[in-house]
Amino acid sequence: LAKTTQPISMDSYEGQEVNITCSHNNIATNDYITWYQQFPSQGPRFIIQGYKTKVTNEVASLFIPADRKSSTLSLPRVSLSDTAVYYCLVSNDMRFGAGTRLTVKP
Amino acid sequence: NAGVTQTPKFQVLKTGQSMTLQCAQDMNHNSMYWYRQDPGMGLRLIYYSASEGTTDKGEVPNGYNVSRLNKREFSLRLESAAPSQTSVYFCASTLRHVGTDTQYFGPGTRLTVL
Numbered sequence: 628l629a630k631t632t633q634p635i636s637m638d639s640y641e642g643q644e645v646n647i648t649c650s651h652n653n654i655a656t657n658d659y660i661t662w663y664q665q666f667p668s669q670g671p672r673f674i675i676q677g678y679k680t681k682v683t684n685e686v687a688s689l690f691i692p693a694d695r696k697s698s699t700l701s702l703p704r705v706s707l708s709d710t711a712v713y714y715c716l717v718s719n720d721m722r723f724g725a726g727t728r729l730t731v732k733p
Numbered sequence: 734n735a736g737v738t739q740t741p742k743f744q745v746l747k748t749g750q751s752m753t754l755q756c757a758q759d760m761n762h763n764s765m766y767w768y769r770q771d772p773g774m775g776l777r778l779i780y781y782s783a784s785e786g787t788t789d790k791g792e793v794p795n796g797y798n799v800s801r802l803n804k805r806e807f808s809l810r811l812e813s814a815a816p817s818q819t820s821v822y823f824c825a826s827t828l829r830h831v832g833t834d835t836q837y838f839g840p841g842t843r844l845t846v847l
Contacts, residue, residue, distance in 0.1 A: 659833045670737075670823045670838025671776070714775065718832020721766070721791060723776040 631715045636728040645702045647727050649715030652696050658718040660691060660698045665712045665726070674713075675700070705731045734759050737839035739824050745845045746814045754809040754842050756824030762837075764830040765807035766791075767799060769820040770841075776823060782807055783830035814846045 632650040639645045651660065659678050663671035675682055677689040677698070688701040702709055714726040740755045758765065763784045768776040768791075778791030782801040796818060798810045807826075811818060822842045827834040 661832070661835075663836075668841070670825070670841055671836070672838065673835040676833065676835075712775075716832075720832070721778040721781070723768075725773075725775045 630720070630722070631717060631724060633713075633715055633724065633727045635725060636730070638730050638732060639705055640732050641706055642704050645705050645709070645729060645731075647700045647702075647713055647715075647729065648697055649700070650697045651715070651717050654695050654717055658695075660689070660695075661716045661718075662687070662689065662700050663714045663716065663723070665714065667711075671714060671723070702729075705729075707731050707733060736760065737824055737826055737837050739822075739839040739842050741842060742840065743843050745847065746811075747847050748815060750814050750846075751810065751812050752814065752844075753811075754822055754824075754844075755806070756808065756839060757806045758824075758826040758837070759805065760826060760828075760837065761804070762826040762828050763804070764827045764834075765801065766825040766827075766836065767797075767807070767809045768823045768825065769793065769818075770823060771820050779809065779822075781830070811844075814844075816846045818844065819846045820844060 661676040662674045665671040675689045682689045690699045710731045712726040714723045737758045766781040767779040770776045777793050780799040782788045785804045800808045824839040825836040
């Protein structure tokens, strides 16, 4: 099973762009990369998913290089409400890991 | 649609007591999952049911049993609760048991075992 590695925590300020990188060196050819967001006392919720290059939705962008051994979640102009834990998962790997705890400061 | 619902929201047990956590989804999903999340940690998969009538172990199944009662409901049972099972339990569902399908999570059950 593919395993992911993310930074444990990150700090940012309101209005900044935040990039969270996830390493998945053993990703398989048919694996997708999915990111979830979890607020305190809530279950995780889906943010974005991609296979290669770039995916963008109303919440975030996901950048995946050609070798697909890593991916970067980009959150544009973060606000205090983006303070949460962000998880990177690879297809069929149900292990959420510890995620990245993002703290947005005023 | 209520999505994924879990009961109870909170529970306190004494060591050795038993209880069942209930989960239901109204999205006509085929696959359902039980996770636990310890303070400051990520989620760990306890059991899952890829389809009605099947169940499989996840990372941390010891001390738990599950029942896929029907397509909508997936319960988690603690036969003899231990303090190490103090955690927040999340149920999730997906349309299919494939990695590209989004998992939808319930609000969680906060369990304390004294």
